[in-house]
Amino acid sequence: MKDTFCDGDISGVIVRRLARHEDPRGWLCEVFRRDEIAPEHLPAMAYVSLTHPGVARGPHAHRDQTDLFGFVGPGTFRVRLWDAREGSPSRGARMEILAGEEAPTVVIVPPGVVHGYRNVGEGPGLVFNCPNRLYAGEGRREPVDEIRYEDDPDSPFPL
Numbered sequence: 001m002k003d004t005f006c007d008g009d010i011s012g013v014i015v016r017r018l019a020r021h022e023d024p025r026g027w028l029c030e031v032f033r034r035d036e037i038a039p040e041h042l043p044a045m046a047y048v049s050l051t052h053p054g055v056a057r058g059p060h061a062h063r064d065q066t067d068l069f070g071f072v073g074p075g076t077f078r079v080r081l082w083d084a085r086e087g088s089p090s091r092g093a094r095m096e097i098l099a100g101e102e103a104p105t106v107v108i109v110p111p112g113v114v115h116g117y118r119n120v121g122e123g124p125g126l127v128f129n130c131p132n133r134l135y136a137g138e139g140r141r142e143p144v145d146e147i148r149y150e151d152d153p154d155s156p157f158p159l
C-alpha cells in the first residue's frame with residue numbers, strides 16, 4: 001500500500017465550485033446536469049447524511065463506484081482524497097478541499113481514489129452523494145462495493 005503522499009491534483013477527481021443563485025428568499029445551486037456530466041458518472045441513486053461537529057466519515061474507496069458528493073451546507077467539511085491506485089499517473093497525490101455552506105462544491109471521486117471528510121464546523125453538517133452505482137446493487141442483493149480504512153490504526157489516510 002502506498003503510504004507517502006504529496007499535495008497535487010488527482011487524475012479523474014473533479015472539483016466543481018457551485019454558483020449560488022441568491023435572492024431575498026434564499027439561494028439555489030445546480031448540482032449536476034446531464035449535459036455537463038460524463039455519461040459514466042450519471043447517478044444511479046442519492047443519499048444524504050448528517051455528520052456531527054468534529055466527526056469524520058471515511059476514509060473509504062470503491063472498486064467500481066464513482067461518487068458525486070455535494071457539500072452545500074449546512075456545515076463546513078474538510079475533504080481529503082488520496083491516489084494509491086497502481087498505474088495511476090497521479091499515484092501518490094493527495095488533495096484537500098474545504099467545502100460547504102460558504103463554498104458550495106461538488107466533488108466527483110473515481111473508483112479507487114481514497115476519500116473522506118470531517119465536519120470542521122460548529123454544528124451538524126449535511127452531505128449528499130449521488131453515486132453512479134446502487135448501494136449493494138439491484139435489490140440490495142450484492143456485496144457493498146466499499147473498502148473502509150477508518151478502523152486501520154496504521155492507515156496512511158488521516159482525516
Ligand SMILES: Cc1cn([C@H]2C[C@H](O)[C@@H](COP(=O)(O)OP(=O)(O)O[C@H]3O[C@H](C)C(=O)[C@H](O)[C@H]3O)O2)c(=O)[nH]c1=O
Nearest residue numbers: 046047049057058059060061062067115116117135146
Ligand atoms: C451509503 C449507504 C449507507 N447505507 C446504510 C448502511 C449503514 O447502515 C448506514 C451508514 O452507512 P456507512 O457507515 O457506509 O456511511 P458512511 O461511513 O458515511 O459512508 C459513506 O460515506 C463515505 C464517505 C463513503 O465514501 C461511502 O461511500 C459511504 O458509504 O447507512 C444505506 O442504507 N445506503 C447507502 O447508500
